[in-house]
Amino acid sequence: MKRMIWTACIMLASVAAWAQESVKPDAFEKGMKQPGVQLLDVRTAKEFSTGHLPDALLADFTKKDEFFHRLESVDKTKPVYIYCLSGGRSTAAAKWMRENGYKEVIELDGGVMAWKQEGKPLSGTEKSGPQMSTALYDKSVASGKWILVDVGAGWCPPCRKMAPVVAQFVKENKVKLVNVDGEHDTHVMQKINAITLPTFLLYKDGKEVWRKEGIVSLEEFKAAMK
Template sequence: MNKYLKPGLAMMIFASLSLAAKAQEVDVITFEKGVQQPAVQLFDVRTAKEFNAGHLAGALQADYTDKKEFAHRVQYLDKQKPVYIYCLSGGRSAAAAKWMRENGFSKVVEMEGGILAWKQAGKALEGGAKPEEQLSVAGFRQAIQKGLVLVDVGAPWCPPCRKMEPVLQEFLQAHQQVRLVKVDGGNDQQVMQSIRAHTLPTFVFYEDGKETGRKEGVISLQELEGMMK
């Protein structure tokens, strides 16, 4: 390093170079191999509509253009584990990856060219088929009519929902008298509106059809159990 640089300026340049060194953009083939590694978190930063039209298998989703949604969901990713990120063509994922690196994520790998490049390489996507039939409000009401019921409003591509899954399973094993009813947060919009569920995940307890407790977001096993009282 030039000995005539002032110490403060030298440190700033070093920090900038270190940050730049962490930036990594790879082609489709390299990206595909990378996501097969253990502990990799695959992250789609397009809109929910784009995601539902076709996405990489196993991807989590948060709309980077929706700052509130992105900030809420990204906090449930593990900063110490690799994140492989993509969007439609690379612009949004580059911006999201830059933000993530600046906020403590140790390794963020971008897919060069995004979904467009993935399709051009002849790679398969999940989704994109005809949407599943929505759970009807009447069907939902019938499902919660008798006994203790826990309603889980979530989706497999939602980071906080996935984080809650082991807690939910532990709860159900300990309380086998409780039935679980799942509401698909990406599909069952009419039911979500009828029970005023606006956040993923949302947990609602019912006893004989009457709501007795409600919590939103990532909660503890103790909080779930407290909703029963």
């Protein structure tokens, strides 16, 4: 009898743990606002541009190389709240993440569709207005002795991870920073052949002297000026 009770308790605990892996919009919204939570959107960039949850990072699950690369900048020790359009992709992505060391992964049950059905707002609708022109870019990179170009986007996990490093480098070395929006400034992206986010370019006296894609250490930035 005791063994049966113990087995039942284990089963109930397992069900409870499973239930917490996928939550309704109200619980998801409450949970994602906790300190330290990382919010991950696994839809495509086109879907993301039609509206996303506030402060979400983007890692397209349909592009496996991009997905795994961007996950390298997501902290495994902190909670990850994950969603897609209706729940299918986020469930598959969450399963992989749990199996690969991510401590706590919580799914939005029903995805963005359920979120909107509950009347909850989305942010970041597709940008309007002019892009940075290539002429303005040329003028910007020629406007100082040392110029660092940061090609990135707010929804890009490694871009966000690099933000404090870039800020420290610019401050300590009196370097002018030029930001290129990797989602919007497509003309400039084509001109400088930047196809990965983030991409960093260093200019000296108007000429490109160094570039690197992805994560860059403070020491690497400093060494590039020598």
